[in-house]
Amino acid sequence: MRSTYTEKLEQLSTGLAEMCGLAEDAMDQATEALLQADLPLAEHVLATRPRFDELAARCEEQAFALLALQAPVAGDLRQIVSGIQIVADLKRMGALAAHIAKVAARNHPEHALPEEVGGHVAEMGRIAVALADAAREVLVTHDPQRAGHLQAEDDAMDDLHHHLLTVLMDREWRHGVGAAVDVALLGRFYERFADHAVQVARRVVFLATGEMPDQVVDHELL
Amino acid sequence: MRSTYTEKLEQLSTGLAEMCGLAEDAMDQATEALLQADLPLAEHVLATRPRFDELAARCEEQAFALLALQAPVAGDLRQIVSGIQIVADLKRMGALAAHIAKVAARNHPEHALPEEVGGHVAEMGRIAVALADAAREVLVTHDPQRAGHLQAEDDAMDDLHHHLLTVLMDREWRHGVGAAVDVALLGRFYERFADHAVQVARRVVFLATGEMPDQVVDHELL
Numbered sequence: 001m002r003s004t005y006t007e008k009l010e011q012l013s014t015g016l017a018e019m020c021g022l023a024e025d026a027m028d029q030a031t032e033a034l035l036q037a038d039l040p041l042a043e044h045v046l047a048t049r050p051r052f053d054e055l056a057a058r059c060e061e062q063a064f065a066l067l068a069l070q071a072p073v074a075g076d077l078r079q080i081v082s083g084i085q086i087v088a089d090l091k092r093m094g095a096l097a098a099h100i101a102k103v104a105a106r107n108h109p110e111h112a113l114p115e116e117v118g119g120h121v122a123e124m125g126r127i128a129v130a131l132a133d134a135a136r137e138v139l140v141t142h143d144p145q146r147a148g149h150l151q152a153e154d155d156a157m158d159d160l161h162h163h164l165l166t167v168l169m170d171r172e173w174r175h176g177v178g179a180a181v182d183v184a185l186l187g188r189f190y191e192r193f194a195d196h197a198v199q200v201a202r203r204v205v206f207l208a209t210g211e212m213p214d215q216v217v218d219h220e221l222l
Numbered sequence: 223m224r225s226t227y228t229e230k231l232e233q234l235s236t237g238l239a240e241m242c243g244l245a246e247d248a249m250d251q252a253t254e255a256l257l258q259a260d261l262p263l264a265e266h267v268l269a270t271r272p273r274f275d276e277l278a279a280r281c282e283e284q285a286f287a288l289l290a291l292q293a294p295v296a297g298d299l300r301q302i303v304s305g306i307q308i309v310a311d312l313k314r315m316g317a318l319a320a321h322i323a324k325v326a327a328r329n330h331p332e333h334a335l336p337e338e339v340g341g342h343v344a345e346m347g348r349i350a351v352a353l354a355d356a357a358r359e360v361l362v363t364h365d366p367q368r369a370g371h372l373q374a375e376d377d378a379m380d381d382l383h384h385h386l387l388t389v390l391m392d393r394e395w396r397h398g399v400g401a402a403v404d405v406a407l408l409g410r411f412y413e414r415f416a417d418h419a420v421q422v423a424r425r426v427v428f429l430a431t432g433e434m435p436d437q438v439v440d441h442e443l444l
Contacts, residue, residue: 064300064303067303068295068299071293071295073290077289078286081286085306085307085310168399168400169403177395177398177399178390178391181391181403184406188410
């Protein structure tokens with residue numbers, strides 16, 4: 001009985017890590033689709049949504065079944081409750097990557113991004129993917145130290161987001177209102193994705209240490 | 223024992239409804255601050271954040287304590303798990319209202335909104351507040367029918383959001399890139415707030431019926 005229970009808990013962890021990996025891939029591909037105005041790649045990202053939703057539903061059901069059938073205590077209980085919260089964060093990460101793919105698809109065959117901000121957005125994409133990768137690793141290893149390191153990368157994301165808005169607000173912006181609106185919303189999608197990845201890692205810290213994570217520091221710039 | 227348990231469950235429900243009411247008030251006041259360029263009101267919204275965070279932490283702790291100490295089953299378990307998920311939605315609603323207040327404060331003494339879109343944004347604010355109010359009511363009454371009605375108001379929000387983006391993208395837009403960026407982000411904040419309110423109501427339906435809510439229909443327009 002106990003071993004089946006432990007197995008089921010591990011299945012839940014594995015499912016969460018798999019979801020996080022899918023969100024990471026989606027973000028990587030959506031950014032590439034955006035930078036290269038690559039419609040098939042954008043469509044590929046959007047086509048992965050049902051698989052992602054199925055996995056989310058499965059994780060939620062597994063967590064609920066563990067709570068209902070096993071009346072877990074202490075550490076196990078924390079892990080399951082965190083798991084339920086983590087599913088919600090991962091769902092948002094998947095949705096945000098899909099939003100980026102939609103912006104790429106909607107602007108095709110034009111590039112959604114003026115060249116001037118391409119490098120910036122590429123860097124935001126790189127950090128977003130790195131944060132998702134770190135969160136995925138933390139989901140597997142439960143290493144609170146690794147989780148702590150995510151904050152620095154999230155700060156870098158916030159700086160980039162802030163700078164991007166500054167570029168948009170500059171009088172020298174020559175790319176019109178439509179491009180500015182897209183870039184502003186894209187910036188927000190990257191920043192939110194990063195925040196959720198950090199939140200996932202924080203919840204794992206709660207899981208490892210039993211201490212409630214701080215309120216996620218709200219670095220959002222608006 | 224049983225009656226204490228039931229009391230604690232009711233405390234959790236009451237706490238969630240209180241949080242939802244605070245999010246509703248914050249949204250109402252943030253919208254007013256935005257429309258009137260009212261700095262003291264914007265600052266008042268921001269000053270309520272710690273109270274909101276305390277309440278969220280208390281609700282999470284109550285839910286966790288119920289799970290840990292009482293090993294609940296069936297309906298009670300669903301209610302507690304939903305409660306944990308609802309806290310996360312309500313936290314986002316509070317943060318989004320605060321974002322709107324920040325835009326108002328940052329633009330003061332100027333108005334953040336060109337007159338042309340003021341009526342639009344006022345209407346989005348009205349729907350956001352109505353949705354939060356309905357969600358609060360559903361949290362108290364657990365009435366699945368009332369929850370079902372929220373979808374129509376959420377659709378109205380999506381239409382307004384879509385129209386707002388159309389106005390921004392129009393060649394006739396004369397208010398510059400900075401205002402367009404603010405309006406685009408504001409539109410997104412209202413739309414997200416509405417989505418979370420609907421999500422809260424859907425989770426209560428799950429609670430009342432035991433059926434997993436559908437994936438929240440992702441009406442986001444980007």
